[in-house]
Amino acid sequence: MTNQPNELEAQLSALKQDAQQAISVAETLPRLEELRVAYLGKKGQVSQILGGLGKLSAQERPRIGALANEVKEALQTALDNKREALQAAQIEAQLEAETLDVTMPGVYRPQGRVHPINSVIDRTIDIFVGLGYTVATGPEMENDYYNFEALNFLADHPARDMQDTLYLPDGNLLRTHTSNIQIHYMEENDPPVRVVAPGRCYRRDTVDATHAAVFHQIEFFAVDEGITFSDLKGTIKVFLEQMFGEEMPIRFRASYFPFTEPSAEVDMQWKGKWLEIMGCGMIDPNVLKAVGYDPEVYTGFAAGFGVERVAMVLHQLDDIRRMYSSDLRFLRQF
Incomplete structure (x- = not known):
């Protein structure tokens, strides 16, 4: 022990x-x-x-x-x-x-750029969203009703010839304008509505420096009680000033479109010249009836323009085909 x-x-x-x-x-x-x-x-x-x-x-x-x-x-x-x-x-x-060796050469990735067509679409949407508009899209393959009939084009009306289009074997067609979105949207939504609708359009057109068979269009429209032509003029004025960055003289010339009444072409003074920039007008009562709106209660306006046309004016381009060529020497300028 x-x-x-x-x-x-x-x-x-x-x-x-x-x-x-x-x-x-x-x-x-x-x-x-x-x-x-x-x-x-x-x-x-x-x-x-x-x-x-x-x-x-x-x-x-x-x-x-x-x-x-x-x-x-x-x-x-x-x-x-x-x-x-x-x-x-x-x-x-x-x-x-x-640890990274900072002396080693990195992998180069060239910086991308926004295409001039997309740039105009983005700027337009930003402007109209700022004005309280909703962005809407619709189908590029359309039927005759939405592309023509509901927009007040009668079956044999010569106005259809101005939009001679590309028809498909099943009877449908490639839309000729983004106005078809107007019908689709108003069918599904009660007034008041304020919409900007961008998209690609198709017409059987001869390609040259200012025309293309495939192009882009933006339409904007509004329907409410008490809308007048003055509202349309004010909206277009604000849009053009925001898009081009300065105040400019504009004028309205009487014209004709099946889906608006009265109708007008809009010109603006740019670099000392008058340029046609868009079409517009008050929505025809027949179009309002087609979507279930009461023309005795509601009025509205609509306007549309070609995106490529605005891009050509903004960037002073001489040929619309440059925007479709995918030439990097051209695209790197933007």
Whole structure:
């Protein structure tokens, strides 16, 4: 019994020395965790040594217990310090492995540019959304009713000749204007409505410097109680000033469209010349009736313009075909 405390004390001292040595040479965090379990776990070596405390006298038990706690704290401190060192080394190695060599040449990706057609569409939408309009789209393949009949084109009316179009074998056609969106939208929405409708259109046209068989058009229209031609003129004036960035003289010339009455062509003075820029008018009562609106209660206006025409004016282009050529020498200018 007299040699028991000395034996436990020697075992604890040897265990402390061996454990500190093993911890100091551990190279990985998993290995460090194995050592923690081996020495300080519930079934570890320290616990096994402490199992002999019950055989000690009441006088020796507190001294050996205090020594065991010192060994535990020393080993825990050694484990914590080694863990911090290994984690720091791991982070340092990761940073070194992932470091970019800033002296190496990068991969060049040329900056993209907005096509002049898309640029005009985007600017127009921004202007009209700012005025409280909703953006709407519609089908490019259309039937005769939405493209002509509901817009007050009679079956044998000569106005159809102005939009001689591309018919499909099933009797449908490729839309000649974005006015078809007007009918679709008003059929599904009750007034008041304020809509801007961009899209691609098709006409059997001879391609030259100012014409294309495939082109883009934007229509805007509004229907509400008490809308007048003055509202139309004011809206067009604000739009043109916002689009071209300056105030300019504009004039309205009497014209004819089946879906508006009265109708007008809009000219603007640009660089000292009068340029025709869009068509417009008050929505014909027959169009309002076709979508179920009461023309005795509601009035409205509509206007539309060719996107390519505005782009040509803005950028002073001499040929519409340049915008379809995909020539990078041309596109890089925008």
